[in-house]
Amino acid sequence: MxxxxxxxxxxxxxxxxxxxxxxxxxxxxxxxxxxxxxxxxxxxxxxxxxxxxxxxxxxxxxxxxxxxxxxxxxxxxxxxxxxxxxxxxxxxxxxxxxxxxxxxxxxxxxxxxxxxLPETQRAALLSAMGTIERLLRSSAVRLSVVNPDSPAARYCLERYFEELAARFESGFDPALSRPAPPAELTPPQGYFVLATLYDEPVGCGALKCHAAYGEIRRMWVATSARGLGLGTRILLRLEDFARERRLPLLRLETNKTLTEAQSLYRRHGFREVPAFNDEPYAHHWFEKALSSVKRPLRS
Amino acid sequence: MxxxxxxxxxxxxxxxxxxxxxxxxxxxxxxxxxxxxxxxxxxxxxxxxxxxxxxxxxxxxxxxxxxxxxxxxxxxxxxxxxxxxxxxxxxxxxxxxxxxxxxxxxxxxxxxxxxxLPETQRAALLSAMGTIERLLRSSAVRLSVVNPDSPAARYCLERYFEELAARFESGFDPALSRPAPPAELTPPQGYFVLATLYDEPVGCGALKCHAAYGEIRRMWVATSARGLGLGTRILLRLEDFARERRLPLLRLETNKTLTEAQSLYRRHGFREVPAFNDEPYAHHWFEKALSSVKRPLRS
DNA sequence: CCATATGTCTGACGCTAGTCAGAGATATGG
DNA sequence: CCATATCTCTGACTAGCGTCAGACATATGG
The missing domain is CATH 1.10.10.10 (Winged helix-like DNA-binding domain superfamily/Winged helix DNA-binding domain)
Structure with a gap:
């Protein structure tokens, strides 16, 4: 079937x-x-x-x-x-x-x-139900390109900064970090992808288009929506935009405490490279070469 | 949760x-x-x-x-x-x-x-859906003790004999096999358990109570209902009856071509023993000692 | 203070789903 | 052939769910 x-x-x-x-x-x-x-x-x-x-x-x-x-x-x-x-x-x-x-x-x-049901089957049923629930929630998540100045986008960014502040050993002050002004994340300079679940913002990610490469920034998923594979979906969407723009390379940097993010990037073909900028909060720099083959579109 | x-x-x-x-x-x-x-x-x-x-x-x-x-x-x-x-x-x-x-x-x-959903998640969703479907069907199956002469029981036995005839290398003639007349499978001599799915018979199994042991017979599951763990449920139910009757031992024999049945019995603690009767269609004889600890009741 | 928007409520109405009783046609066993 | 059962259909009725228009009270911006 x-x-x-x-x-x-x-x-x-x-x-x-x-x-x-x-x-x-x-x-x-x-x-x-x-x-x-x-x-x-x-x-x-x-x-x-x-x-x-x-x-x-x-x-x-x-x-x-x-x-x-x-x-x-x-x-x-x-x-x-x-x-x-x-x-x-x-x-x-x-x-x-x-x-x-x-x-x-x-x-x-x-x-x-x-x-x-006998015990083993009961356990199997519950585990499958958990999987379905997670994946149905995931499939109910909608991705859309929004203005990074919109309330939903600002909401995500605030949560994102809060989380960085809580997780980084040194805390986090946006003013000390490399900026990403809204204009740079708005087409055609860039793309801000917002993920919503039942109209509630649950994640975001942005692509900034440079002349020779694309830069992934602001990748965030709400704690309530983790484990849904949402990071993957946002990342794939951003890669699509980069391919559309015929950018041959993706770059990003990240902090050592953000281990899920690092494994997400590695899973999707990003390789660690020497530092290519001076972002003070970064410990790891990644790159991924893009082939121009387009993957099938998914919403 | x-x-x-x-x-x-x-x-x-x-x-x-x-x-x-x-x-x-x-x-x-x-x-x-x-x-x-x-x-x-x-x-x-x-x-x-x-x-x-x-x-x-x-x-x-x-x-x-x-x-x-x-x-x-x-x-x-x-x-x-x-x-x-x-x-x-x-x-x-x-x-x-x-x-x-x-x-x-x-x-x-x-x-x-x-x-x-991205491809990997899609596959996971479909597989979990398959599991749920199987287990929900399974949980919709009802077990009941019926008269082995009732139409539903006879229907199961007919299908059972048909299957034996088709699978045994030598064919199968009930007249040559050890008999199990209805009276011997009716309480208190024995128990005939019928499994129904939405009122349709999909399996059966019987326990015949001897003085010193119980004998499992007529274990059958319709092809349409295989993979639901139904054999396990019927077997466990029959074991419950044997424990209720304080029978210290279960015995059964089976044909070499019925490999699923053999692995079912082995999975549930049956051990192969030397032939203890002269059933002409049997190649393997099994026994299981019953502790009198009762497992929790399930319908 | 006024115009407008918002939130709640009532009355009138419609559709879907479903129940029940009984009529009429047709089978079936004796 | 007759009594009875089975199957389908019609008419009459109900409950639940929902829509729509408008009334009324209360906020809010100018």
């Missing part, structure tokens, strides 16, 4: 089994929609506008579901203190109890999937 | 992503229910009663959906030749065209999951 056929077959069986799982909620008077609301409100409560955004619900529909839960005495809504247009919804103690029941049902449904 | 939490987290992300996948159908005028019908009718057509059974639909509802598809000119229904009460439904050429379109959309949706 080819990959596509396998994905479809996987979908069939998973929706069937997992669909059966969701029926754990059923049998109770409450509708699935109302249950989702209870889950999302959670122990801490939430603003209604956030609730709507997270579950992607219509405002009228949300309102109606909330009235229903309110009538059952499971939730309480109050105006938000900082803006009385928005309302804040929280569980009452009855609501918390109900949520606990739902959680127990949900746990039981999940357990019923594991229970029939 | 514990196993249950991991299953729930897996469910969340999969329903989210796979749900998004199913929207591939949407945007077209047809409802999801009608699409499922088209898929299930398929190129060869099908009897309506089978269609209902497979999709677990109400007869009234099915009828209405079919009328709708008929009005669109996608299907044609005719009385079944062998019983004019039942009707047979087949796709018209327009219907086949529509099904092809749906398949293309579905393929595209599946591909959109794979496309973003």
């Amino acid at each position: 080819d990959g596509i056929g396998q994905v479809r077959s996987f979908n069939r069986i998973v929706t069937q089994q997992v669909g059966a799982l969701a029926e754990g909620f059923l049998g109770r008077t409450r509708s699935l929609g109302a249950c989702r609301l209870l889950f999302e409100i959670g122990a801490d409560g939430i603003e209604i506008r956030q609730l709507r955004a997270r579950l992607a619900l219509d405002s009228g529909y949300t309102s109606r579901l909330l009235r229903q839960l309110e009538a059952e005495g499971l939730i309480r809504t109050t105006p938000s203190p900082r803006d009385t247009r928005v309302r804040f919804v929280a569980l009452t103690s009855a609501g918390r109890k109900e949520l606990a029941v739902l959680n127990r049902l949900s746990d039981k449904a999940a357990a019923s999937l594991l229970d029939p | 514990d196993g249950i939490g991991q299953v729930r987290s897996f469910n969340r992300i999969v329903t989210q992503q796979v749900g998004a996948l199913a929207e591939g159908f949407l945007g077209r005028t047809r409802s999801l229910g009608a699409c499922r019908l088209l898929f299930e009718i398929g190129a060869d057509g099908i009897e309506i009663r089978q269609l209902r059974a497979r999709l677990a639909l109400d007869s009234g509802y099915t009828s209405r959906l079919l009328r709708q598809l008929e009005a669109e000119g996608l299907i044609r229904t005719t009385p079944s030749p062998r019983d004019t009460r039942v009707r047979f439904v087949a796709l018209t050429s327009a219907g086949r065209k529509e099904l092809a379109v749906l398949n293309r959309l579905s393929d595209k949706a599946a591909a959109s999951l794979l496309d973003p």
Whole structure:
């Protein structure tokens, strides 16, 4: 079976089994929609506008579901203190109890999937589930070229600098490091690639085009998104841009504490070379010759 | 995170992503229910009663959906030749065209999951999907003790004998082999364990209780259900019964051509011993001493 | 203070999915 | 041939999910 056929077959069986799982909620008077609301409100409560955004619900529909839960005495809504247009919804103690029941049902449904299996198969299932989860998250990550001055890009760069400051033995002061002003990372001078997961920035990387080579800079992946192979995807994308621009060589420098980054570069054909600039925070300099063969495009 | 939490987290992300996948159908005028019908009718057509059974639909509802598809000119229904009460439904050429379109959309949706990933991750995702599919099928298999005279049990035994006849170099004639009359495999003389997947028999195995030992017999797994670890589950279940009955020893014999069975037995602590009976079709005799420690119960 | 935007709510409406009862046609065993 | 069962279909009904327009209250920038 080819990959596509396998994905479809996987979908069939998973929706069937997992669909059966969701029926754990059923049998109770409450509708699935109302249950989702209870889950999302959670122990801490939430603003209604956030609730709507997270579950992607219509405002009228949300309102109606909330009235229903309110009538059952499971939730309480109050105006938000900082803006009385928005309302804040929280569980009452009855609501918390109900949520606990739902959680127990949900746990039981999940357990019923594991229970029939002997120990070794159970372990194999869980490990495969972990892999799928990781890779599905990864495939939901979108890469796009953005203006390095945009809020999302600035957000990434701030997190990046914070992390450097925390990890470098000497701390990190951007002012002492080689600069990379936004203009230099904007086409056609360069490319700033932003990675987003469900519209949240989770990584970045930039290519600066010099006359004779491309320079990789600002490679960063949020801790929450590590292990998804995101560094690879960003790097490959930047390489694509370099090839498009017919740059024969890629260069970059990095700090000795950034070991994942170093192994990422080595894995992708970068070789360590003598220092080719005076970046004070760098301990290792890498180069990679680019053939002009283009690799197949992936989003 | 514990196993249950991991299953729930897996469910969340999969329903989210796979749900998004199913929207591939949407945007077209047809409802999801009608699409499922088209898929299930398929190129060869099908009897309506089978269609209902497979999709677990109400007869009234099915009828209405079919009328709708008929009005669109996608299907044609005719009385079944062998019983004019039942009707047979087949796709018209327009219907086949529509099904092809749906398949293309579905393929595209599946591909959109794979496309973003670099090659190595894509392979990892597909392999994990295969694992999950196999193990979910496995966890959907139910074991139960049934009367060895019941239709499902007889069905399994027939398939079992057929397979022995096909695989043994000498063929197989049950009359020449040591008998195992139903009464001897019925509690308390013995136990006949039947494995079913979605109500279809896919395997069996029996324990016959002698005074000083238990005898494993009739171990069989349908070809369609191999690789799911089903043999292990049946064997473990039979061992449980033997322990319950405080039998200190398990015995069995097998033919040299049944190599998977032999490795199953060896994997589970059976050791080859000299022939302890005169079964004409056996080449190998196995024993396993049972400790009375009970393993945790699994369905 | 005014114009405009934002957030919430209500009422009216529509579609999908599904259930239930019963009618009518056809098989099947005795 | 008759009683009974099986299969399909229609009509009547319900619940859940969701959309849309507009009302109302409250913020916000000028």
